[in-house]
Amino acid sequence: MSRLVIVSNRVADLTNTAQAGGLAVGVGDSLRQRGGVWLGWDGQRLKYEEPPEPRIRKMGPVSLATIPLTQQDYDEYYLGFSNSVLWPLFHYRLDLVDYKSEFLEGYRRVNGKFADALMTILQPDDVIWIHDYHLIPLASELRRRGCTQRMGFFLHIPFPPPEILAAVPRHKWLVECLLDFDVIGFQTNTDLGNLQHYVADQLGCEMSGNVIRTGEREVISGCFPIGIDVDAFSQMAQRPNEEVQIETHRRRVLRRKQIIGVDRLDYTKGLPDRLRAFERLLELYPEHVKNVALIQIATPTREEVEAYADIRRELEALSGAINGRYADFNWTPVRYMYRTVPRDALAALFRVSQVGFVTPLRDGMNLVAKEYVAAQSMDDPGVLVLSKFAGAAEELREALIVNPYDSDDMARALNRALTMSLEERQERQQALIDRIREKDANWWLKSFMDALENRNPVPA
Ligand code: ADP
Ligand code: G6P
Numbered sequence: 001m002s003r004l005v006i007v008s009n010r011v012a013d014l015t016n017t018a019q020a021g022g023l024a025v026g027v028g029d030s031l032r033q034r035g036g037v038w039l040g041w042d043g044q045r046l047k048y049e050e051p052p053e054p055r056i057r058k059m060g061p062v063s064l065a066t067i068p069l070t071q072q073d074y075d076e077y078y079l080g081f082s083n084s085v086l087w088p089l090f091h092y093r094l095d096l097v098d099y100k101s102e103f104l105e106g107y108r109r110v111n112g113k114f115a116d117a118l119m120t121i122l123q124p125d126d127v128i129w130i131h132d133y134h135l136i137p138l139a140s141e142l143r144r145r146g147c148t149q150r151m152g153f154f155l156h157i158p159f160p161p162p163e164i165l166a167a168v169p170r171h172k173w174l175v176e177c178l179l180d181f182d183v184i185g186f187q188t189n190t191d192l193g194n195l196q197h198y199v200a201d202q203l204g205c206e207m208s209g210n211v212i213r214t215g216e217r218e219v220i221s222g223c224f225p226i227g228i229d230v231d232a233f234s235q236m237a238q239r240p241n242e243e244v245q246i247e248t249h250r251r252r253v254l255r256r257k258q259i260i261g262v263d264r265l266d267y268t269k270g271l272p273d274r275l276r277a278f279e280r281l282l283e284l285y286p287e288h289v290k291n292v293a294l295i296q297i298a299t300p301t302r303e304e305v306e307a308y309a310d311i312r313r314e315l316e317a318l319s320g321a322i323n324g325r326y327a328d329f330n331w332t333p334v335r336y337m338y339r340t341v342p343r344d345a346l347a348a349l350f351r352v353s354q355v356g357f358v359t360p361l362r363d364g365m366n367l368v369a370k371e372y373v374a375a376q377s378m379d380d381p382g383v384l385v386l387s388k389f390a391g392a393a394e395e396l397r398e399a400l401i402v403n404p405y406d407s408d409d410m411a412r413a414l415n416r417a418l419t420m421s422l423e424e425r426q427e428r429q430q431a432l433i434d435r436i437r438e439k440d441a442n443w444w445l446k447s448f449m450d451a452l453e454n455r456n457p458v459p460a
Pocket of ligand 1: 341
């Protein structure tokens with residue numbers, strides 16, 4: 001078996017259990033099983049340039065290779081092109097795109113840095129798997145430096161329709177960069193279809209099934225929905241710490257139910273709309289007043305980008321307003337926490353919550369939805385309420401699927417979830433758990449590697 005070299009903007013500390021972000025969790029779960037090298041940014045912002053050799057740290061079967069960036073790289077490549085241009089654009093939020101030509105220059109420069117660092121550690125038989133929107137030009141940069149190894153790319157976030165993509169300068173260049181990979185993978189069939197339309201209409205490429213012909217080369221495109229390590233998460237969920245046990249006991253005695261939301265505090269996650277939907281539940285179905293609470297855990301993320309600071313202020317005002325209106329001496333309707341929680345505590349909280357409320361306005365996959373399902377007990381499972389705009393909705397069809405822009409629709413679904421019979425909850429849970437087991441972290445790694453190592457076309 002070839003050595004697997006994974007590259008992403010950020011690497012995950014595999015020993016730290018409190019890490020937010022689907023990429024870190026999904027890649028971490030997969031790489032632990034296969035072993036290999038994982039190269040990425042070390043999180044530092046230096047005032048000066050450093051030589052390209054990465055720093056290597058061994059963590060069991062995985063070698064973490066990290067490089068620092070400069071403050072200018074951080075501003076232009078990370079905050080700038082990656083998170084103020086590509087992130088909003090790919091999540092269909094043209095109103096939030098803030099394009100500057102120096103961002104694009106920084107993006108190209110840092111992709112060059114990643115290529116230089118990789119070239120110092122690559123071995124001839126390595127197979128390279130590059131992740132996410134920060135590193136779209138990396139295959140082109142590597143090929144320019146003479147790299148001939150097989151290279152795959154996986155996009156963790158949505159790929160937008162051609163009309164949206166065309167709003168950003170140099171969009172053709174971006175997609176041509178993608179075609180320098182051997183395999184390009186997406187979370188959903190919608191994303192895959194969007195890319196295929198773009199390359200056929202705008203670049204005039206020929207398609208045969210999922211194979212894209214570009215000049216002399218053939219590029220395999222496919223849909224590989226990311227999954228989680230279901231057993232590991234389910235086991236964590238069965239070991240609640242003392243705090244969770246006491247709180248759950250208290251709620252049982254008081255016959256109170258809990259709705260849970262867990263996200264990075266990102267404007268794509270639909271958090272204000274979610275809070276409004278919870279308020280609407282209390283308005284439309286007053287029987288839930290004092291009997292149901294919403295716990296929302298939101299991890300700080302990309303706080304230097306203005307849109308993130310705005311969404312934080314909005315959420316804090318909204319949770320304060322709902323509590324001001326409804327709270328009583330012994331009941332707080334919204335418990336809002338702005339922090340990262342250890343994974344095992346999260347798993348246990350999912351298990352004791354009657355509703356998993358996952359309502360992004362647009363999301364590549366959304367692993368929280370899969371984690372909520374993995375954490376449930378078959379004896380008394382909770383109900384997943386899921387946005388139709390999460391990639392996960394393509395698979396998790398037995399969830400209650402909602403429109404995250406429609407607070408009445410979400411309030412009705414919450415009420416239905418809170419009053420659903422045990423039999424229906426069990427039926428839905430069985431179907432959902434079967435689906436997340438079928439396409440878990442291991443399946444994701446194996447199916448992508450099969451396409452990349454054996455160049456097996458993915459069925460259309
Ligand atoms: P994204 O990749 O956009 O952040 P996902 O739902 O796919 O969205 O992945 C988020 C991951 O981060 C999940 O594994 C989730 O459990 C974790 N996570 C999100 N928020 C928190 C938090 N507040 N504390 C701990 N982990 C979190
Ligand atoms: C999403 C993206 C990842 C990113 C993560 C956390 O999951 O797909 O690429 O790493 O969010 O965001 P951050 O900007 O902190 O790396």
